[in-house]
Amino acid sequence: MDWDGDPELKAMRDSFLVSLEPRRDQLEAWLTSLAMSPTPDAVAGVQYVAHKLAGTAESYGFATITRIGLALDDLIDRAGPGVDGGLICRGGALLSVALEWVIARREDPKHLVKDAVMAELEGKLSLLLTER
Amino acid sequence: MIPILIAEDDEHIAKLISFKLKREGFEVEVARNGGEAIEFLDRKPWRVVILDVMMPVHDGWHVLKTMRERPGLEQTPVLMLTAKGRQKDVATAVELGAQQYLTKPFDPQELSDRVKKLAGLA
Numbered sequence: 001m002d003w004d005g006d007p008e009l010k011a012m013r014d015s016f017l018v019s020l021e022p023r024r025d026q027l028e029a030w031l032t033s034l035a036m037s038p039t040p041d042a043v044a045g046v047q048y049v050a051h052k053l054a055g056t057a058e059s060y061g062f063a064t065i066t067r068i069g070l071a072l073d074d075l076i077d078r079a080g081p082g083v084d085g086g087l088i089c090r091g092g093a094l095l096s097v098a099l100e101w102v103i104a105r106r107e108d109p110k111h112l113v114k115d116a117v118m119a120e121l122e123g124k125l126s127l128l129l130t131e132r
Numbered sequence: 133m134i135p136i137l138i139a140e141d142d143e144h145i146a147k148l149i150s151f152k153l154k155r156e157g158f159e160v161e162v163a164r165n166g167g168e169a170i171e172f173l174d175r176k177p178w179r180v181v182i183l184d185v186m187m188p189v190h191d192g193w194h195v196l197k198t199m200r201e202r203p204g205l206e207q208t209p210v211l212m213l214t215a216k217g218r219q220k221d222v223a224t225a226v227e228l229g230a231q232q233y234l235t236k237p238f239d240p241q242e243l244s245d246r247v248k249k250l251a252g253l254a
Binding site for chain 2: 001016051055059060066
């Protein structure tokens with residue numbers, strides 16, 4: 001997709017980028033809540049943001065946001081009630097950092113996929129999948 | 133122009149699909165939830181209907197079931213948009229009579245190619 005060359009596409013992408021700021025704020029609020037008190041509502045809040053971003057971001061050229069969102073969404077789904085709140089906080093923080101990058105630079109933060117937290121998220125997910 | 137109905141509550145996904153299909157020459161209408169989708173079913177002779185699964189008011193499954201029970205819409209081609217990794221959604225789509233499914237996030241070109249195929253243009 002020619003995001004910068006096509007005016008209509010550029011406007012759509014700009015609109016998507018603007019929508020990331022309140023989503024980042026929403027994520028941060030849920031992460032703060034989760035850190036203070038790991039309730040099911042807080043976990044669900046983080047999962048909702050991750051899920052929505054996972055389903056949209058790559059279609060707009062931000063594959064890394066989808067990758068992190070998907071790992072977090074899947075992890076929460078498969079772990080169930082015994083989900084590791086600390087890992088969710090770390091994964092959520094990584095997603096928040098990735099969103100900041102995209103908002104500031106309007107480019108996909110590919111370098112983040114090598115981040116230790118990303119490796120931990122996907123490693124933990126892989127372990128969960130193996131156990132089932 | 134060939135009319136396509138899109139039922140999708142995420143405005144960014146709806147805009148992207150609408151943009152792509154209009155550029156390919158289709159006439160597009162967007163329903164923002166399952167209730168609107170059902171209202172829009174009788175508006176035009178839709179060649180293809182694209183349904184998101186998770187929507188407010190009624191989900192995509194409800195809209196699909198409604199279509200299959202409505203005279204004239206039993207055979208209308210349906211493309212379901214499912215969340216990645218949700219295999220049961222894929223099974224449900226097939227069971228309820230959707231012709232195709234596509235997991236999110238999707239490549240807009242792939243979606244366009246599938247719609248053309250369902251519309252009998254490819």
